[in-house]
Amino acid sequence: MSKLVIAGGRVIDPANKTDGLFDVVIEAGKIAEVRPTASGSKSGRNGTSADTSVIDARGRIVAPGFIDLHTHLREPGREDKETIDTGLHAAVRGGFTTVCAMPNTEPAIDEPGVVEQVRQAARRAGLADVQVIGAVTIGRQGKELTSFGELFDAGCVGLSDDGSPVSDSLLMRRALEYARIFNRPIIQHAEDLKLVVGGVMHEGAVSTRLGLRGMPSAAESVIVARDLALAELTGGWLHVAHISCAQTVDLVRQAKRRGIRVTCEVTPHHLALTDEAIGDFDTRAKVNPPLRTDADRLALIEALADGTIDAIATDHAPHTDWEKDAEFDAAPFGISGLETALAVCVTELIEAKRLTWPQLIERMSCSPAKIARLPVGTFSVGSQADVVILDPDCRGTVQPHTFCSKGRNTPFAGRELTGAVVATIAQGRTVFQSSHARAEAHR
């Protein structure tokens, strides 16, 4: 049985409170051992035998592969924007070994047949693992609940009408209540559709100047306040997707203190950018929920650091160039995020000294794994060998034309960011290696 040793790197495994120089030994697609790096080892090639290959990870960070709770893979239906195959190439390039596919496809993932269709396409791609989030309501129409039991039996890890909220209060109550059977979250895209009508960006000084219709922060926080009350009422598990403003942060913080069962996530772009990024009508910064003010951004970072926000999720939303080239009002919402997530977070959180490395790794791996209730995001012996190897200091410019994703829609284009994925290993198999790493390997 062949063996893979990732040697000499700084291993950060928050699930086991590990942070130090260790060798990670992988056998048969599983973590076999995490052992202290032998001192005096020069090349990391000590103890090499014919059936053992060694990756020299000195100067790198070695962590459990990332889990994205919020990915739009677009297949089935909008294969012009992304396919499961291109989306998964983007995922592994970004260091993700598991992505949770959102159900706002065409057709929506609202019955087991579509779940199976997505999982099959993912298996064919054979890169990162795809978990599926099913729809809360049939066709995401907000009228009738889907067959929760069938969807969870087919492997769904949560339910969401993402792209749209579950607006009906009674239906939301029933969804939270009924999902208790399965101990899985209802993932809410929190948005009061009446309050945002016609809105295309955050309602604030920039929207006022540009004459663009605004989406007030209250449109998010009123729904979160309602849903927290419903979670308290029912004992159901509420997961709030992509939270974007300070008011929501406060509500979630209070609710957690009171013992309400709530988890939430934030995107890298909400941690890095504000409504100023729209500048002169740049549709690449048009996203829902919208980029808000710097005070909101700082509140999100603080909440991520103190654990109010559980996880970082990309909300990867690829679109074609021609759609984004439309007038600002007509251009679709969304940012292609899988391939920039790590570097944006390293630049905005680590370099800016807001989070420690173990905190960042935890929010991108073991914490989202807990929310999806998956046995990954850890180097515990016997667990699936999903590993990401990072260069924490590498600086590079975001070049969308090099993306694996079909979606080149990113407001980070041209930005210099720190931190790069060197290699991604899924179930013991190397599924991504940066060109830099490949060049080194051939030396």
Add this chain to the structure above:
Amino acid sequence: MTALSPAQEVITAPWVRKDLLGLWELSAEEIRLVLQTASSFREVSERSIKKVPALRGKTVVNLFFEPSTRTRTSFELAAKRLSADIINITAQASSLSKGETVLDTIRNLEAFNVDILVIRHGSAGVPAAIARQSRASVVNAGDGSHEHPTQALLDMFTIMDKKGKIEGLNVSIIGDIAHSRVARSNVWGLTKLGAHVTLCGPPTLMPQHLDSWGARVTFDVEEAIQGADVLMLLRIQHERQEASLIPNLREYRLRYGLDATRLARAKPDVLVMHPGPINRGVELDSQVADGPNSVILEQVTNGLAVRMAVLYLVAGQQGKPAMPEER
């Protein structure tokens, strides 16, 4: 003509912009240059032969994605008096339904080597997006609630003409500020030239976050009228009532409409302005609209001179490369 008398400074700085997208980005100096150029063009329209060869051989396209009579006509006549060839195109608001983007439409027009695109669109930012990608000069003829620079320039030209100055004047803009591109362009332009601007309207039609605008805000129309040198009324759209932004038009008229009684409390020489089309009996009483303080028709006349000036100035910069492509 009192505008720009010899006593006033003569602008020597050249015009360097390929496009006119808004007054936000213009300096006071650039605004004065447009107004000064307009004042020399106004004389052309007073001749018996109302034409100069300034833009002979140039092609101007009026590309209107939103219905408009007076702005389109004004640009058309301006181009003709400058001897340019002009084409009028009225397009669908969004041709995305046909799978064609606005930029596709522009690329098709560019293939004809047109020189100036005059663009009106219901969506903010469209002229800016086109200007970034086009070799042709772009003149914004109104984009969503963003800007309507030539309207504000003609308003300022009219104020200059009547009052001899803009600096230090009290200008009150009354009505639907939130949805008004005219209000935005006027606020940027007037404050740059030193006017004291007051914005007045119900809170539902007043944008939030006005701290950086440099304007006074009031919900009380009497306060806006008192001491004003200029009252600029904005059209109230019927849709605002449907969206519950105002209870009904009658309530608006009672609380904010300008009638003879309210006008009597203003300065006797106050100018009453309106970008048109007027909603008679809503924001403006007929008696006031047609009364001695009204300069509404002079605004239309001056609009022609201002648009000739703008076409002339951007044409001088035409052929310069578009902004470097960022994507």
